[in-house]
Amino acid sequence: MTSVNPPPPGEGAAAALAVGGDSYLSHAKGLRSWIFTLDHKRIGVMYLVAVLTSFFLGGVFALLVRTELWTPGRTIVSADTYNKLFTLHGAVMIFLVLIPSIPATIGNFVLPLMLGAKDVALPRLNLASFHLYVVGAVFLLAAILTGGVDTGWTFYTPYSVTTGTSVILTTLGAFILGFSSIFTGLNFIVTLHKMRPKGMSWFRMPLLLWSLYATAIIQVLATPVLGITLLLLVAERTLGIGIFNPALGGDPLLFQHFFWFYSHPAVYIMILPAMGIESELISVFSRKHIFGYNFIAYSSIAIAVFGFLVWGHHMFVSGQSGLANMIFSLLTFSVAIPSAVKVFNWLATMYKGSIRFDTPMLYALAFIFLFAIGGLTGLFLGALATDVHLHDTYFVVAHFHYTMFGGTVIAFLGGLHYWWPKFFGRRYSERWGKIAALLVFVGFNLTFFTQFVMGSHGMPRRYYNYLPQFTPYHQASTIGSYILALGFFVMAGYLAHSLIKGERAPANPWGAATLEWRTSSPPPYYNFEHEMTAGDPYDLDTVRFVSRAEGWVPATEGAGS
Amino acid sequence: MSTTSPGSESGHHDPHLAHHFENAEQQADSAKLGMWIFLATELLFFSGLFCAYAMYRANHPEIFIWADQFLDKKLGGLNTVILICSSLTMAWAVRAAQLGRRRALAILLTATLVFAACFLGVKGIEYNTKWKHGLLWGKYYHPHVEGAAESGAAPVTAPPAAAPDKAAAASDGTEIPPAAEGPAGLAPANAPAHEIPASAPKNVQIFFSIYFVMTGLHGIHVIAGMIVIAWLLRRTLRGEFGDGYATPVDNVGLYWHLVDIIWIYLFPLLYLIR
């Protein structure tokens, strides 16, 4: 790693940086230095700001949907507006938040640091990915401003072909966001193959990188199919090609096959990075070496590959043939096993550890709790007989919120708090962090556990007006969603406060052994003073605690750093 | 490695080495791996269309056999040969770039552009004839050409409303209208594969939808390829690629060959249907 003219290496340099002297944040000034940066850290921070804003927007839609469902008939909006609200909630949350959240924000920032590298392999492609994200987001925004779209985030034909709302803008937005996702995935695969430091073989790599690798494989192999699906949908609406439109001899089920061939692997794009963060957090906060490293790494790849075999379980009742139903149901159960193996390995990691309850660990524990529910309720939907009753009911809504929100978002928050000192060189307030985590956990369970019960009683999904017997469930769920929103406001508060007046963070506040903690917080724009050689990422004996201000330092001071 | 040609990067010892790479070989490998993964996404992008083609051909072979008579096999074959020639000149150009022969590289790139333009020209002719005969996609399909005209212009459809009566007659057991039994395998095992059915089968517009989407998207990729090759040509004429640094030319060559491979599969699937 020929380091390119670093500032004069001296004892004071690291300390100076720690005070935010010449970190990547202060290295260059002005808007242009941010918009056209090639620095993976800046791109990661820009993605973070964009994803959090989209999360806020999606959250607003969610609150409007929940408020509308407070009473059966009209509460605040008309049926059409409600349909647009839940569609936009789905589209914004999935395309703008969940797909890019962990790979593009934490992944972009942390992956090169974990490799001891200066940047991702293709920095210009990385910047292009962010610019495409912004363009795609602008398209979605344009769709919202021109009256929104009311097809559901799945754009099922023939409804999406016949409705008058701005479907084309939304699909083009998703089409462009697809390329942003492909570029991130492509970048990570090339970086992981070509830029690993000395001493880091494939099986001495942090598990977050394994899960980002598996995610990148899915992003590269599945997203193009979404691209062609949306392109055909736009061609269907503008040119009337009639491939999916039964009125012109097409077959709407073919659209569902095309759509779900991407969209099921997409849910694994969302959950795999969350599992990667989970492995890091559980190991560090239990002060224990990760248990079953190989099995966790292989299960990431297994989830990525099996994820492509199961898309038909979204179409059990839509007229799919019996043979295909049987095959997809069988394969769906095979994909549940690797996730279970991971959860057991995390538990085994905690055995005989010394578990600290900092905010990241609270989110890691919440992840195990919520993802267990999310995963297990998938069994009901994988079995054919029960899926006939439960499909397209609130049981499914609760299931995917437990896996997507309870899984990806909770792990994202855990990762955000864990790497926050590394991102901005500041500590956040632990006390407020715990309060917000509690609010989010309580609010989430109140919102979505009631929906399981509602769903099994037969409450169909996407209903603007529902039978009065379901009113208590909906009202409990709406109260829960408000507690959830409160939790996020508290979080926004103390994180913003930490940016301005937060306590300075040392290079290694949590005592982790991965390479990103070997450079200052926030890191200099060239990442590392000198070439890094990687040891075992989970050997926590290589660091020892000095003080809260100094954090953890390499156990044998000066050697091997 | 220390030729002094004007490097595009900052002027340290190797003109093409980006700051975050250890050596040129790592950079070239990264670029090539990135390109191969991009080709993988292109392949999957087209797989959607091949899947739609396979589904409609497996389930409605009669449409494909019937519509095949309107495609000009000679023009299709000519186009295939044109693209193969453009692949040759492109591969040759990559070789010239690797050997640092800038003049040969410029000529070969121009030749590739010329072949690509010929391909699009032939494509234009084909589209024109179809446009004239109204053999278009989806709702614009209203054939007025001797082959299809007299045999039922718009496909006669079984209006759903009439079907209920037949379907509802449970007592006298008249079955629901017999369905077109699609053969299980890809090939139309039991369909009357050989003689063209006298009257046009229903939904023939599906074939033309698939034909135009496949060849249209392929055409767009040919145009994109031409733009990138033109950009390469400009850089060559401005003096780059003289020192054996050929990664951009190599990658564009890979992309161009993939576009050729996709056409190699499109030609038999669309033009040579028996």
Place this chain on the structure above:
Amino acid sequence: MTTLLHCALLALTAAPGKPSFLMPREASTVAGEVDHLFYLVLGISAFFFLLVVGIMLYFVIRYRYREGVAAEKTATHNTALEVTWTVIPLTLALVIFAYGFKGFIDIVTPPANAYEVLVTAQKWSWQFTYPNGYVDKDLHVPVNRPVRLVMQSQDVIHSLYVPAFRIKRDVVPGRYNKAWFQATTPGEYQLFCAEYCGTGHSTMLAKVIVHRPGGFDTWLADASNLLKTMSPVDAGRHLYTVRGCAQCHSIDGSGKTGPTFKGFFGHKVVLSTGQAITADEDYVRESILDPQAKVVAGFEPVMPTFQGRLTNEDITSIIQYLKSLSAGPKGGGGK
């Protein structure tokens, strides 16, 4: 262990007919089987959930951070353990799959003697066409008799969902999707549309009325006798529109697959055999029951027979309607 838990949960379910703890009341033959599987999976899930969260909480409390107590060095991998917690979930998963598939076979294969009702779904309303041609907006079925639904959509994808019968099937335009059920307890059940279909998706509801033994036939005869509520001409017009006559016979004189009814009744008609007859009651009745007997010249003999699908009252109503069409302006044309 799981069966023990499973039985405990089953105890929570009340007798069929009353909504149980987690499921709506069981009102069809397959409902019991589906609920059985539901509670089996619930038992397994609850067991594993309590196991995982229990262990987690125990570890969190037992091994929480304490000053001066370092984490102990334990094994970092144990293949035997890994294999066990892969094989056990896999076998349980396959058991659930097997039950699920067996149940699914029962849900999708209708018995031979099923009573057939044609369902037509369109944007935001259901139409149920009974074998005798009567069309109603609610689904009336006899109890303890298998009913087969042949479903078809006029526009977008809908989905017929009756929670009490545990059946759901999408209604896709361009094809006949089939579903069946056999109601076990008389009563009224709610039918939903479960696939998003636009503005009125949540109001696209219908009732399923399960009649006591014998109650269904009396209801059907009474409901489909239109003369009880309409004049013969109106009944004739209703049958003309609903039973598909409108598809081939126009009432404004325009040529369609069949001869127009405008000014048809009581006038001279030339048959394909060249013979000319007057279109009187007998000719209309014969053409309805045996359409190919006397085909009007210039028309294809494609009319389906309505033998057994139109009662005598229906035919007389249609004849009255045809008379009204040729009696000049007073008669008033169709819609």
Place this chain on the structure above:
Amino acid sequence: MAEAHQTTGVHVVPLKVLVAVWAGLVFLTWLTFAASRINLGSLNLWVAMGIATAKGSLVLLYFMHLRWDKRFYALVFVGTLLFVMLFVGGVLIDTTHYQSQMIPGYAPGMHGQ
């Protein structure tokens, strides 16, 4: 002819090989054209696909010099083909088995023509 050097580790394909491969491709194009005239029933499709795959592999191995490059690139390409076949196969398995539910020739939208 030999004044320019070549970057290390990059294989330059001899001109003879390029032209030979080109000739092979043109021949195979003629072959598939000729094969389509013979009536082999359902075999026609597989013969055409076989010839197309032969042509494709020629382009891949020689024009895209997979023969001399790292094995991993070939692995990426073949792996992608597996996923394409999985996708097409999965859709075919289902669609060919539910054709019995389709209403033959249903296309009310075409009434207008």
